[in-house]
Amino acid sequence: MECVEASGHLPGYLDGAGGPAALDVAAHLRTCDRCRAELDGYRQMREALASLATTPIEPPAWLLPATIDAVTARLGARGRLEQLRHRVPAAAGQVRERLADPRIAAGAAAVVLAGVAAGAVFARGRRRRRLVRARLRAATASA
Amino acid sequence: MDVPTEVIESAQQGRPEAFEELIRLTHRDVYALALRMTGNPDDAAEVAQETYIRLLRAIRSFRGESKFSTWLYRVTSSVAITSLRKRARRRGEVPLEQEDWQDWHASPSGDPVAELDRRQLAERLDSALASLRPGYRAVVVMRDVYGLSLEDVGSELGISEGAAKVRLHRARQKLRQLLAEEAPVAGEAGRPGAEEGGVSGGVR
Numbered sequence: 001m002e003c004v005e006a007s008g009h010l011p012g013y014l015d016g017a018g019g020p021a022a023l024d025v026a027a028h029l030r031t032c033d034r035c036r037a038e039l040d041g042y043r044q045m046r047e048a049l050a051s052l053a054t055t056p057i058e059p060p061a062w063l064l065p066a067t068i069d070a071v072t073a074r075l076g077a078r079g080r081l082e083q084l085r086h087r088v089p090a091a092a093g094q095v096r097e098r099l100a101d102p103r104i105a106a107g108a109a110a111v112v113l114a115g116v117a118a119g120a121v122f123a124r125g126r127r128r129r130r131l132v133r134a135r136l137r138a139a140t141a142s143a
Numbered sequence: 144m145d146v147p148t149e150v151i152e153s154a155q156q157g158r159p160e161a162f163e164e165l166i167r168l169t170h171r172d173v174y175a176l177a178l179r180m181t182g183n184p185d186d187a188a189e190v191a192q193e194t195y196i197r198l199l200r201a202i203r204s205f206r207g208e209s210k211f212s213t214w215l216y217r218v219t220s221s222v223a224i225t226s227l228r229k230r231a232r233r234r235g236e237v238p239l240e241q242e243d244w245q246d247w248h249a250s251p252s253g254d255p256v257a258e259l260d261r262r263q264l265a266e267r268l269d270s271a272l273a274s275l276r277p278g279y280r281a282v283v284v285m286r287d288v289y290g291l292s293l294e295d296v297g298s299e300l301g302i303s304e305g306a307a308k309v310r311l312h313r314a315r316q317k318l319r320q321l322l323a324e325e326a327p328v329a330g331e332a333g334r335p336g337a338e339e340g341g342v343s344g345g346v347r
Binding site for chain 2: 008010011014041042044045046049050052053055056057058059060061063064066067068070071072074075076095
């Protein structure tokens with residue numbers, strides 16, 4: 001294997017990657033100082049890259065409070081929504097439970113019927129009043 | 144990054160004070176990763192904020208199968224990649240998943256990188272990383288800096304694990320080339336073929 005070809009395999013060889021070329025690369029490295037130095041360069045670079053993860057970078061001072069504000073605002077909105085989601089089924093459940101009592105159910109039915117009847121009477125009265133007003137207008141117009 | 148389990152569990156239950164503590168404990172690391180991925184402080188701050196917004200919902204899916212730091216790095220990387228994609232679209236650049244090694248040249252002969260001491264190398268790495276193309280930078284940062292698996296790297300970038308591996312190797316070559324270009328000339332002077340300025344000199 002030539003240096004040019006071996007060099008192309010070195011970034012992967014670093015990870016201990018096998019593959020068909022690994023044995024040839026290893027054989028080449030045994031006899032080539034230059035490629036061994038290049039592999040060493042890659043190794044050092046990788047170690048230095050890994051050390052970056054623990055190298056602190058100070059974020060701008062506004063970032064922490066702004067992020068906390070944004071997140072807690074969203075949490076608050078989500079919390080209210082979830083409370084509402086729990087409250088609606090709970091209220092519906094309470095209504096169902098109360099209607100299970102025959103006396104309350106009869107009372108509720110009576111209230112509904114009374115409401116319907118009152119509505120019907122009111123609507124009938126309104127129709128009559130409209131009719132009377134229309135007749136009056138016709139009478140005054142002909143006079 | 145060290146986040147106590149009880150803080151994570153309380154945050155999973157949606158407790159605001161736990162989230163606040165979580166942000167305090169992790170925001171430096173999240174920002175650092177975002178900055179290394181995007182190479183831009185404004186984009187990094189935006190990515191950091193967006194990461195925590197995404198975390199509000201995503202944290203319930205954390206089952207402790209991996210370290211919390213690894214999991215959070217993955218979420219941050221994902222948000223950073225979305226940001227890089229948007230930036231590429233805005234600027235009419237090549238999409239990340241289609242980036243290819245168009246600008247690669249053979250490494251200079253000799254190995255000036257091996258001659259840098261650790262401190263010099265660490266100092267130069269951040270600026271060399273910032274000079275990499277976004278798709279290559281993302282791969283190196285996710286894999287070599289933060290230790291994410293190649294499977295995760297490929298998945299975040301929308302490419303196969305094999306393609307992520309090839310891209311990682313090419314990105315390492317390019318990064319080494321960038322570091323070598325910055326390395327002191329004295330490091331190359333005594334090496335065979337350095338004057339020829341290519342791989343031919345001293346190469347068998």
